[in-house]
Amino acid sequence: MNPRTSLHASGAGRLVTGLALALVLTLAAFLFVWVKPVTGGAGLSVLAGLAAVQMLVHLRYFLHMGWRTGKRDINLAVILAVVVICIMVGGTIWIMHNLDMRMMTGTG
Amino acid sequence: MSDPADTAQARTAVQTAELQAVEERQTGFWLYLLSDAVIFSLLFATFGVMAGRTAGGPSAAGLFDLTHVFAETMLLLASSFTFGLASLAADDGRTTPAIAWLVITFVLGLGFVAMELTEFSGMIAEGAGPQRSGFLSAFFTLVGTHGLHVTAGLVWIAVMTGQIAWKGLTGPVLSRLQRLGLFWHFLDIVWIGVFTFVYLAGSL
Structure with a gap:
């Protein structure tokens, strides 16, 4: 009856997955700057890559609720x-x- | 004339019209969010151009406290998660959990804004205010615009909490709550760009 019910069948599980992935990616970015294995342009590329992946994770796991594919x-x-x-x-x-x-x- | 088949048909037609109205509002709100994304992108581009223009004043390295930024990031991420739980509770028709998670989301968001204001006032007290250099003007414009959005989001969360409490989880209230969710999660995505390109890149 309610189309939302099926959409959110595994809603809490999806949220927890998104939170876990976001935490790992955020920690990776902060640890990277703390350790500084590479700096300059290469380091910036690594940070940009981590940010892009985390943005996709947020879009997929958090914004998916309103986003009818x-x-x-x-x-x-x-x-x-x-x-x-x-x-x-x-x-x-x-x-x-x-x-x-x-x-x-x-x-x- | 009250043929039960006719009544059922009329009810279905009304439901379809309501669903369509909700979908249209959702699409319109997506258009707003995308235009907001363009604004933030340009503020990021401006910051990228101005990042090295310190005019002999403080530069990004050494100016930012990354522990503070990490705590802000955790507050905003946690608030995105608790908002998701509020949405789930609301969709299941559980009014009290929905309100409780919204209140927690509000408190986490308020903590974020408070931490940001502490950082800003500390910087201004050190003489690193927006008028000091092009770098700092761009910093305060970008981070401040995000902070203003979060503050607007807090007002909206407070209003929606009130609406759920007084009106209950009606169709229009759920539809508004969905759009508030889009807004709140969007702000967390913008913050990923801020902590990466402003704070982390500046301290690299």
């Missing part, structure tokens, strides 16, 4: 937002880094 209009909007974000963030960092190189200033 296969809702076409929402999925399209998400894709559009991701494209807009990539263009604006990538463009900003690319252009500003390029300007910085041309100005040849190490500090502001």
Whole structure:
């Protein structure tokens, strides 16, 4: 009768899984900075990777509740937002880094 | 004319219309969240550009207390989890557990905002306020905008707790609670970006 009941059949289990994964990923990120096995660009890449995985975990295990997979209009909007974000963030960092190189200033 | 088949059909039509209205509101709220995601992304990009512009003032290394940030992260993550438990209780029609988990979520969120305000006031007292450098302006704008969102979320949680207490777990209340859930979990996702790219990357 209630479509939500089946959707949340294993709701608590899913939440606990999400919490466990999020805790492991958060601890990994903080431990990484504490130990500092690699620094600089490589270290930043590791941190960015951990953050991306944790964001996907949150989307899957926490936001899944309101997210009916296969809702076409929402999925399209998400894709559009991701494209807009990539263009604006990538463009900003690319252009500003390029300007910085041309100005040849190490500090502001 | 009261043919039972007609009445049942009319009831089904009303339920379908209600479900559709809930779905439409949910879609609209997703559009808001995505536009908010664009705003935060640009604040992140701005911070990325300004991170090295310290104007001779304090830089990220040594300025942030990572233990403090870790505690903030745990508070927000725990509040995301307890909100999930509140949603589950509400969907099962268990009013008292739903209210209890929402109150716990509120307290955890309030703890987060309190810790953030402590950090901000400490930094300003040290002379590391938003006017000190481009880096600090970008820091306070990005982290402060997230903090304002969390504060708005706290007000919303308080309102929804009241609605559940007074109106019960009716259709409209459940529908609003679902959208509040989207908002609250979204803010925790933004915080992943903040602790990674602002605090951890700055201390690397």
